[in-house]
Amino acid sequence: MQMNDKRIYVERRPEGDYAVRRPGSERASDVLPTQREAIERAREINPDAQPHVERVRNTSRGSPDKWRKP
Numbered sequence: 001m002q003m004n005d006k007r008i009y010v011e012r013r014p015e016g017d018y019a020v021r022r023p024g025s026e027r028a029s030d031v032l033p034t035q036r037e038a039i040e041r042a043r044e045i046n047p048d049a050q051p052h053v054e055r056v057r058n059t060s061r062g063s064p065d066k067w068r069k070p
Helices: 035-045
Strands: 011-013 016-023 030-032 052-054
Touching: 011 035, 016 035, 030 035
Parallel strands: 011 052
Antiparallel strands: 011 016, 016 030
């Protein structure tokens, strides 16, 4: 991972809460109870990046294995 890599991800954990993490990280930067709170936290951690958010349900635009913009 490059030090200037601005990507940040919001992923649902098996426990049902949401992790905010950078690419290649072993630990989450933060864990929050709702996707909305995790997106807000991702924006606080890296205001210059658009968070990549894991889809958690099927929609007309994608399935849970795809990433979306918040």
